[in-house]
Amino acid sequence: MATRKLGELTIGAQGLGCMGMSSAYGVRDNDAESIATIHRALDLGVTLLDTADIYGPETNERLVGRAIADRRDRVVLATKFGIVWGEKGAMGARGDAAYVKQSCDESLSRLGVDHIDLYYQHRVDPDVPVEETWGALSELVQAGKVRYLGISEASAATIRRAHAVHPVTALQSEWSLWTRDIEAEVLPTCRELGIGIVPFSPLGRGFLTGAITSTADLPVGDMRRRLPRFTDGNLDANLAIVEALRALADEKGVTPGQLALAWVQSRGDDVVPIPGTKRRAYLEQNVAATDITLTTDDLARIEAAAPSDAIAGARYPEELARAAGR
Template sequence: MATRKLGELTVSAQGLGCMGMSSAYGVHDDDTESIATIHRALDLGVTLLDTANVYGPETNERLVGRAIAGRRDEVVLATKFGIVWGEGGVMGARGDAAFVQQCCDESLARLGVDHIDLYYQHRVDPNVPLEETWGALSELVAAGKVRYLGISEASADDIRRAHAVHPVTALQSEWSLWTRDLESEIVPTCRELGIGIVPFSPLGRGFLTGALTSAADLPADDLRRRLPRFSDANFDRNLAIVEALRTLADEKGVTPGQLALAWLHSRGDDVVPIPGTKRRTYLDQNVAATHITLTPAEITRIEAAAPTSAIAGARYPDTLARAARR
């Protein structure tokens, strides 16, 4: 696989999001297939593996650690800290210096490694100055526990404040054909500062693959049942966008998901999507998208088929949106 640069960090042009192997999207009882998927990713040249302490919680880091044992030198290992959960499943954030140090040490132990290649602040704590959080993060770099630092779902101002304390290597935020709000201010800020962009949910949490035809397809405990775009009120409107993309994909001989990934790859050489999957079949399809080239005319048609004005529903319900990008 080709490589791209996140700041000074070289990674594969596409990474693997590991969250769904342990949380969020239905049943998570096949660690054997999940580990085989990670091994297959490494065999295909995928180097960037993405996890976080809250995935599971904690179990995903342990799973990734087991999978990379004996293959650590093939991996650019990314994990995160900073999300905390309150009563009623309300998402919050914590970024005090003591918590930064604690979370890093705990993640290192769960992953079974002596350093983390890319350590993200998962959400900005509105009650702790970024200067305190990033001062603690820079100490982790000085101590050799972390190589590079990133930030997730941050505003342009927060990115600048963090970068003033210690170079930000990567921003991880949601970006796909149906989530494009970071393009106006945040992407230009990252490019001004030389920060790479790691889009999560580049397939719209699976919606853009065309595999879902009804909200009833989702398991009862699936996170997506709580998301407005998957609600009964919005599902069919969003499905119409996918069907328009399917027509274009059929013309090109690819899947709708591959077309959506190829579009994201075309956004720039500093963009490294991390589509998630726990199955080797879908991994192979996603990796194949890195070899698809789109013409300017095709990009125009894709964007016309999926205009931002046609997307129905917010990204998150209020309980999850409170700690999303401010």
């Protein structure tokens, strides 16, 4: 696999999101297959593995730690801190200095490693100045517990404030053909500052693969049942976009998901998407998308098939949306 750079960090052009192996998308059903998927990813040239303390919670870090125990030197290991859950499933954030340091030590223990390669502030705490959070993060770098720092789902103004304390290596935010919020302000800010982009959910939480045609396709307990874009009122409108992408994908001899991934990858050499999967077959499909070249005409037709203003429904319900974009 070709490599790309996030700031000073060189990694494979596509990473692997590990969240769904332990949480969010239904039952945690097969740790052995998840570990085999991680091993296969490394064999295919994927180097960036992405997890977080909140996934599971905590179980995903332990799973990733077991998977990489005998191959740590082949991995650029990313994890995150900062999300806390409130009443009725509301997403909150914590970023005080003591919590930052405690969270890092706990993640190191669960992962079974002596350092984290890329440590993200998962969400910004509205009650703690980002300078305090990043001062604590900088101390973790100085202590050798962390190599590089990132931030997730933050506003352009917050990214600038964090970067003034310690260089931000990567921004992780949702970016795909159906989520393009970062393009107006956040993306230009990152490029001005030399910050790499790590798009999560580059397949629209699986929707852009065409495999989801009804909420009945989603397991009980799957978080997507709560997301407005998957609800009956919006689903049909969004399916029409997927079908338009499928027609373009068929012409190129690829899947709709591969076309959607190739579009994200075409956004720049500073972009490293992290599609998530817990199955080797889907992983191999995703990795194959790194070999797809899109022409200027391809890109224009993709944009016409999936215009950013045509997506029906908000990204999140209100209880999850409040913690994003601070």
